[in-house]
Amino acid sequence: MEKKYKITEKQLTFLEEFLLRIYKDIPVKTRIELTDHLILDFEATTRNGNLSQYLSNEIAFIRKFTSTKIKLYKNLYRKETWQYFFSFFKDLNKLPHSVFGFIFFYSLSESLSNYWLWLAYMISYCVLFFLVIFYGMIHQKALKKLDEVKFLGAEIWWLFVLINFAQGLDFIDFLTQNSLLFSAIWFLTIFYSYAAYMIVKKHEKIIINKYKHLLN
Amino acid sequence: MGNQKLFKGSLQTIILKLLASNDKMYGYEITQKVKELTKGELQITEGALYPALHKLEADGLLDVEVAKVGNRMRKYYKLTESGTKETVNKLEEMQEFLKTMQQLVNPKFSLE
Numbered sequence: 001m002e003k004k005y006k007i008t009e010k011q012l013t014f015l016e017e018f019l020l021r022i023y024k025d026i027p028v029k030t031r032i033e034l035t036d037h038l039i040l041d042f043e044a045t046t047r048n049g050n051l052s053q054y055l056s057n058e059i060a061f062i063r064k065f066t067s068t069k070i071k072l073y074k075n076l077y078r079k080e081t082w083q084y085f086f087s088f089f090k091d092l093n094k095l096p097h098s099v100f101g102f103i104f105f106y107s108l109s110e111s112l113s114n115y116w117l118w119l120a121y122m123i124s125y126c127v128l129f130f131l132v133i134f135y136g137m138i139h140q141k142a143l144k145k146l147d148e149v150k151f152l153g154a155e156i157w158w159l160f161v162l163i164n165f166a167q168g169l170d171f172i173d174f175l176t177q178n179s180l181l182f183s184a185i186w187f188l189t190i191f192y193s194y195a196a197y198m199i200v201k202k203h204e205k206i207i208i209n210k211y212k213h214l215l216n
Numbered sequence: 217m218g219n220q221k222l223f224k225g226s227l228q229t230i231i232l233k234l235l236a237s238n239d240k241m242y243g244y245e246i247t248q249k250v251k252e253l254t255k256g257e258l259q260i261t262e263g264a265l266y267p268a269l270h271k272l273e274a275d276g277l278l279d280v281e282v283a284k285v286g287n288r289m290r291k292y293y294k295l296t297e298s299g300t301k302e303t304v305n306k307l308e309e310m311q312e313f314l315k316t317m318q319q320l321v322n323p324k325f326s327l328e
Contacts, residue, residue, distance in 0.1 A: 012288065032282060033243060033291040037262065040244040061262060068267050076274050148274075206276070 005043050011051045015039065018055060019062075026066050027147050034065055074151040077199055081155045084195035098191065105186040109179035117176050121186055125163065128193040132156045136200035138207060148207050155196040159189050227260065227268045229310050232277070232295065232303040240281060240294040243269060269293060277302050 007015075015038060019031055026034075042054045055062075088098040109117060137153045138144065166172055175182050234249055235241055241249070246269075247260045272278045277299035281292045295303065 009287070029280060029282060029291055032289045033266075036242065036285075036288060036290050037244050037266075039288070041262070064263060065266055069270050072267070072270050072274055 005046050005049055007039050007043055007051070012039070014051060015055070023062075023066050026069075030066065030069050030147065034062065038062075069147055070150060073147050074154065077151055077155055077203070080199045080202075081192065081195045084198055085192050088191055088195075098187075101191065102183060102187050105190075106179060106183040109176070109182045109186070114173060114176040117182070118172055121182075121189070122163070124186075125159065125189050125193065128190065128197060129156055129160060132193070132197050132200055136197055136204065138204060143207065143211055146207070146211065148203065152203055152207075153196065153200045155199070156193055159193060163189075226310065227264060228272060229303075229306040230260075231265075231268060231272065232299065232306055235278070235293060235295050236300065236303045240292040242290050242292050272299070 015035060019026070019035060023031070038055070038058065041058075042051060046054055088094045108120060112120060132153050133156075138149050143149050166175060175185065230250060231246060234246055238249075243262075243265055247262065247265055250258055250260050269278065273280060273293070277296060278293045279296045279299075281294060282289050283292060284290075
């Protein structure tokens with residue numbers, strides 16, 4: 001590996017402080033990897049030893065490096081949640097549950113008044129929501145800042161936002177008066193939340209096993 | 217470099233293969249190794265390498281290890297058990313692909 005320049009202790013401290021100042025929330029392992037890469041690349045490419053100039057040129061890469069790492073897990077969990085959700089239609093063992101679930105929601109949508117229907121919907125969603133929050137999320141302080149943990153369980157939040165959005169726009173009456181549409185939304189909310197819960201449980205085991213050394 | 221586009225889809229296979237032959241490696245080392253093995257013909261850019269490494273890590277194919285090197289820390293990647301199996305699959309897929317491509321671009325030539 002070609003090396004023309006050796007970074008000084010002062011520059012190393014400057015680099016670490018620079019990354020901490022600008023990206024204080026990036027997890028330790030990500031920062032270690034980024035710092036190491038920047039040092040090696042700087043040492044191999046610099047002609048005048050000017051670290052500030054090098055960092056200015058590399059700022060786009062640094063931004064991309066930190067953001068893609070976090071987005072990666074977010075996208076991975078979203079993809080897995082949707083895959084689990086679609087398995088309710090594809091998997092023959094789960095299909096009867098899906099059919100029963102939809103019929104159940106539809107019959108409630110047909111029989112309950114708008115007020116009780118919305119209340120039943122909210123209660124059913126809240127049960128799953130709190131199940132994820134209290135039993136699914138990783139609460140250990142030592143693990144909370146890990147990339148894998150930051151977005152674990154986050155899939156449940158967009159449904160929460162969706163419900164609040166419907167409330168905020170006085171959209172509820174329109175929804176509750178359309179039984180079929182409301183049943184479809186109810187089905188999506190409950191089954192997607194359940195899928196999110198299952199993905200959280202799956203990854204919780206993997207993460208705790210992988211990072212058990214941090215918990216001792 | 218004209219052939220950069222051609223190897224873009226093979227990046228994960230290249231990383232897995234290098235790690236299978238080198239036990240553990242760090243990101244910058246991988247870029248340099250590819251450059252060295254291909255005599256500068258192929259160059260993995262940092263913008264392509266790290267997302268690929270992180271994706272493999274997230275998929276459980278790579279494990280990471282942090283070690284102290286001189287006055288700083290370094291993050292190493294190594295294959296997990298499923299990563300080792302996936303390397304074999306990916307390399308087989310690659311061989312098949314190369315064979316098919318040979319048949320397409322040069323029907324008389326055979327890799328065997």
